[in-house]
Amino acid sequence: MSDFASPYWFTEQCDKTGSAFSLRVKNKIVEKQSQFQKIEIYQTTDFGYLMVLDGCTMVSSRENFFYHEMMSHPALFTHPKPQNVVVIGGGDCGTLKEVLKHTSVEAATQIDIDELVTDMAKRYFPELCESNQDPRAQIIFGDGIKFMHDALPESLDIIIVDSTDPVGPSEGLYDYAFYQSCLNALKPDGILVQQSESPILHQKLIKEMREAMLEVGFSNLQTIIFPQPIYPSGLWSCTLAKKQGDFGEFRHKDAAEMSNNCEYYSPVVHQAAMRLPNFLKKSL
Amino acid sequence: MSDFASPYWFTEQCDKTGSAFSLRVKNKIVEKQSQFQKIEIYQTTDFGYLMVLDGCTMVSSRENFFYHEMMSHPALFTHPKPQNVVVIGGGDCGTLKEVLKHTSVEAATQIDIDELVTDMAKRYFPELCESNQDPRAQIIFGDGIKFMHDALPESLDIIIVDSTDPVGPSEGLYDYAFYQSCLNALKPDGILVQQSESPILHQKLIKEMREAMLEVGFSNLQTIIFPQPIYPSGLWSCTLAKKQGDFGEFRHKDAAEMSNNCEYYSPVVHQAAMRLPNFLKKSL
Numbered sequence: 001m002s003d004f005a006s007p008y009w010f011t012e013q014c015d016k017t018g019s020a021f022s023l024r025v026k027n028k029i030v031e032k033q034s035q036f037q038k039i040e041i042y043q044t045t046d047f048g049y050l051m052v053l054d055g056c057t058m059v060s061s062r063e064n065f066f067y068h069e070m071m072s073h074p075a076l077f078t079h080p081k082p083q084n085v086v087v088i089g090g091g092d093c094g095t096l097k098e099v100l101k102h103t104s105v106e107a108a109t110q111i112d113i114d115e116l117v118t119d120m121a122k123r124y125f126p127e128l129c130e131s132n133q134d135p136r137a138q139i140i141f142g143d144g145i146k147f148m149h150d151a152l153p154e155s156l157d158i159i160i161v162d163s164t165d166p167v168g169p170s171e172g173l174y175d176y177a178f179y180q181s182c183l184n185a186l187k188p189d190g191i192l193v194q195q196s197e198s199p200i201l202h203q204k205l206i207k208e209m210r211e212a213m214l215e216v217g218f219s220n221l222q223t224i225i226f227p228q229p230i231y232p233s234g235l236w237s238c239t240l241a242k243k244q245g246d247f248g249e250f251r252h253k254d255a256a257e258m259s260n261n262c263e264y265y266s267p268v269v270h271q272a273a274m275r276l277p278n279f280l281k282k283s284l
Numbered sequence: 285m286s287d288f289a290s291p292y293w294f295t296e297q298c299d300k301t302g303s304a305f306s307l308r309v310k311n312k313i314v315e316k317q318s319q320f321q322k323i324e325i326y327q328t329t330d331f332g333y334l335m336v337l338d339g340c341t342m343v344s345s346r347e348n349f350f351y352h353e354m355m356s357h358p359a360l361f362t363h364p365k366p367q368n369v370v371v372i373g374g375g376d377c378g379t380l381k382e383v384l385k386h387t388s389v390e391a392a393t394q395i396d397i398d399e400l401v402t403d404m405a406k407r408y409f410p411e412l413c414e415s416n417q418d419p420r421a422q423i424i425f426g427d428g429i430k431f432m433h434d435a436l437p438e439s440l441d442i443i444i445v446d447s448t449d450p451v452g453p454s455e456g457l458y459d460y461a462f463y464q465s466c467l468n469a470l471k472p473d474g475i476l477v478q479q480s481e482s483p484i485l486h487q488k489l490i491k492e493m494r495e496a497m498l499e500v501g502f503s504n505l506q507t508i509i510f511p512q513p514i515y516p517s518g519l520w521s522c523t524l525a526k527k528q529g530d531f532g533e534f535r536h537k538d539a540a541e542m543s544n545n546c547e548y549y550s551p552v553v554h555q556a557a558m559r560l561p562n563f564l565k566k567s568l
Contacts, residue, residue: 009304011304011306013306015308018307018308018329018330019306019308019330019331020293020305020308021304021305022295022297022303022304022306023302023303024299024302024303024304044302046301046303047302047303062484200347200513227511227519228518229484229517229519233347233518234511234512234513234518234519235511235513260562262562263561263562263563264561264562264563266559266561268555268556268559269556269561271552271555271556272552272555272556272557273556275550275552275553277548277550277553278546278548279349279547279548
């Protein structure tokens with residue numbers, strides 16, 4: 001039984017799931033309250049910098065690649081030719097960077113509500129922001145729900161919802177009205193990607209999200225799973241929703257080429273991530 | 285910054301890697317010092333029972349399947365016809381149970397040094413012990429290093445080293461002399477499996493283990509990775525070492541059949557687990 005009273009550990013205690021994860025910190029560098037959330041930056045002893053939003057670990061220098069690669073490449077390689085991509089949330093710019101690795105992409109627009117998150121990312125996670133100056137990138141600070149509500153019908157190939165947990169500023173990104181807006185804004189072969197929490201701890205949320213996506217009219221769903229060491233349970237997921245028709249095969253050859261430029265993603269990882277393991281199948 | 289002074293959380297604090305993981309507990313049920321280690325059993329709020337050895341989380345009711353399935357099935361399906369299998373350590377009997385799912389297996393022998401671990405498993409993890417009465421199973425309490433040293437040459441198809449971390453009672457399971465004994469005891473197409481810690485946190489250990497295995501004469505190595513929510517970083521590994529020749533293809537058809545009877549394992553998971561991601565390749 002350890003005592004964490006020491007100021008040298010940051011702990012995310014997840015009361016709903018009875019688990020907690022901690023990183024040892026050298027220094028707390030930033031604590032700011034934005035209009036939307038509390039933002040903290042820690043310098044850890046072993047994981048580089050750590051960004052925390054409203055008490056939840058968001059991104060560390062050491063292992064964010066799992067999340068950013070898996071939020072983007074499976075969807076983009078499932079689409080035959082993704083050209084117009086929108087990232088809702090994603091203020092650390094890591095998902096945007098992965099999206100821009102795709103040469104087919106002509107426009108990648110990131111809409112995060114909180115400019116301070118991106119300011120902090122530029123300062124403490126510059127490696128995630130290195131494609132922000134790409135001429136195809138547009139970075140907007142505003143309301144993703146409104147942006148998607150106002151988007152032109154059938155204008156987008158991929159929408160990636162790279163949001164925090166479905167409480168606080170992100171709550172409205174997990175409901176029918178928002179999914180309906182996304183459906184309208186996607187072209188017929190378009191794909192919505194939503195981060196869908198832990199496949200071990202949050203099976204009810206995944207089930208409800210999938211039901212809502214089908215109810216608004218998405219034709220096919222694919223939940224994929226991947227490691228995420230600093231999130232509860234160490235295993236995370238996102239859910240892909242296809243507007244019309246089946247997903248079909250993903251572009252294996254292009255994926256294999258991309259994998260040389262990734263830390264985790266590869267075609268075989270993609271294939272395995274798509275397989276719902278029995279422990280999850282039972283509850284969905 | 286949370287304060288963990290409350291007695292209702294068990295925390296494994298990993299000072300070497302600057303991370304910690306905690307589960308909330310309802311009750312501490314057992315604390316016993318065996319001849320070899322301190323054994324604790326907790327009843328957690330969300331993960332069932334938890335066994336802790338010398339302060340390190342070993343197994344919880346909720347998620348041990350990842351580890352036990354991945355320590356056994358990839359090796360057994362890589363071997364053309366595993367008949368004679370030895371598990372060194374594995375006192376919770378979960379790996380033994382997975383091994384005995386293979387109908388080709390004629391004898392499965394488990395040698396753990398600490399009988400108290402198995403006594404506790406029978407009581408608090410009876411689901412892991414449900415094959416202990418299988419007529420093909422033999423459960424021995426004794427020194428795995430000596431057992432392997434004395435084993436008949438070329439008598440075994442698979443050796444699974446399901447041990448605790450390479451400190452304390454398991455230290456001798458990670459050295460040249462032990463690997464040499466294993467090599468001698470394996471038939472020419474035999475495979476050694478050693479749990480090899482976190483691919484994120486313990487890359488140096490994996491590298492040194494692999495070098496030692498090659499040095500004693502194993503011809504081919506395959507490190508595989510899999511989720512393990514209650515171990516540091518949530519991602520774990522084991523390393524397969526082939527006595528002679530290449531691994532070749534694993535038995536996909538048999539693996540597909542087995543996957544109906546597993547929570548996580550499947551042929552595509554097996555395939556992906558074998559792929560060394562770039563972040564690990566660089567350091568090995």
